[in-house]
Amino acid sequence: MPAPIDFYFDFASPYGYIAAQTIDALAERHGRTVNWHAIVLDANFQSLERIRIPTSVMRSDYIRRDVERLAAFMGVPFKTPSSLGLHTEMAARLFHWFNDRDPAQGRAFAQCVYRAYFLEDRNIAQLEVLQDLCSTQQMPPAELQSLVNDSAARARLKAEIDLAEARGVFGSPFFIVEGERFWGNDRLPQLERWLERGPY
Amino acid sequence: MPAPIDFYFDFASPYGYIAAQTIDALAERHGRTVNWHAIVLDANFQSLERIRIPTSVMRSDYIRRDVERLAAFMGVPFKTPSSLGLHTEMAARLFHWFNDRDPAQGRAFAQCVYRAYFLEDRNIAQLEVLQDLCSTQQMPPAELQSLVNDSAARARLKAEIDLAEARGVFGSPFFIVEGERFWGNDRLPQLERWLERGPY
Numbered sequence: 001m002p003a004p005i006d007f008y009f010d011f012a013s014p015y016g017y018i019a020a021q022t023i024d025a026l027a028e029r030h031g032r033t034v035n036w037h038a039i040v041l042d043a044n045f046q047s048l049e050r051i052r053i054p055t056s057v058m059r060s061d062y063i064r065r066d067v068e069r070l071a072a073f074m075g076v077p078f079k080t081p082s083s084l085g086l087h088t089e090m091a092a093r094l095f096h097w098f099n100d101r102d103p104a105q106g107r108a109f110a111q112c113v114y115r116a117y118f119l120e121d122r123n124i125a126q127l128e129v130l131q132d133l134c135s136t137q138q139m140p141p142a143e144l145q146s147l148v149n150d151s152a153a154r155a156r157l158k159a160e161i162d163l164a165e166a167r168g169v170f171g172s173p174f175f176i177v178e179g180e181r182f183w184g185n186d187r188l189p190q191l192e193r194w195l196e197r198g199p200y
Numbered sequence: 201m202p203a204p205i206d207f208y209f210d211f212a213s214p215y216g217y218i219a220a221q222t223i224d225a226l227a228e229r230h231g232r233t234v235n236w237h238a239i240v241l242d243a244n245f246q247s248l249e250r251i252r253i254p255t256s257v258m259r260s261d262y263i264r265r266d267v268e269r270l271a272a273f274m275g276v277p278f279k280t281p282s283s284l285g286l287h288t289e290m291a292a293r294l295f296h297w298f299n300d301r302d303p304a305q306g307r308a309f310a311q312c313v314y315r316a317y318f319l320e321d322r323n324i325a326q327l328e329v330l331q332d333l334c335s336t337q338q339m340p341p342a343e344l345q346s347l348v349n350d351s352a353a354r355a356r357l358k359a360e361i362d363l364a365e366a367r368g369v370f371g372s373p374f375f376i377v378e379g380e381r382f383w384g385n386d387r388l389p390q391l392e393r394w395l396e397r398g399p400y
Binding site: 069072168200 | 261262265266269270272273368370381383384386387389390393400
């Protein structure tokens, strides 16, 4: 069985949303599976100056347009949300709760959160919104409470982010296969060539 | 005559080097011409926090590998130079001296500088190296001296950078066609679609 592709994403990242619509099909074409990893980019990384690209009106304007154009180019439905850069810790903790029990459920939840944010313009930083989403109904209220308040779920997410950092992840979407790192949707053709023909 | 493509690049940018190998052919396929613009990214922009992406060992390692892989992927010969991030003001001033007289000569000089840096590992921050390069022989010694010491050539480059900034340029390579901005080699397929089918 060939190595899976590790797919890192932040729920705040529209580029991550676009990648989420394509990565599984790409992997399947090459007989690979995908491990999904929700991370929060500014949790650990910000202080290390490793992630946040300086933003300015100019650059934000560019990114806003770029995302819309990329979605159109890739044929992915997309609606720019009224608020970009929402906090995604809670959504990420929920993701891991589902994903640790069943990766298929984790993935379904992730797709659901992404759709809510980048198609339906819902505020995924709010617990009520997350609670309302998709399969969260299947989550016991006690678990949901612990996700809000605390420790095990926080530690779970922190470990994921620490691991991502140790592996050299610094953006969303980010892919690792056989130790090779690929950052951004635009590196997917290079990732595909890697899968087809091996290292280059 | 359809609008030309404006191509902005910094001689320190390996991605700009890669773009320089492909942009003219791309434009020609669509009956367009290209205006080449040498800029210096950290001259004006740094203070505005508009350009420089925070670097770290992690990220630099990534970029170093990414450039090599991209060059291999695109079939562009490339050799990582021993020193990245050289100062490129002088090379850019020389470029404009040539380009203002004859765009074909400007382009030839630009290709020459890029090859010297990213194939031959020469230090293009040094005047002697630039002086030695290609068509610089055709430059009168008095002009060359004025490029080192000053004002008209400096003002010429500064105006170019100010204009680039006003147009929303913040990286290398950067392309503008009909007011639409495209940042990076990876956006060239989107630029091509724009040329083929118009705005989207």
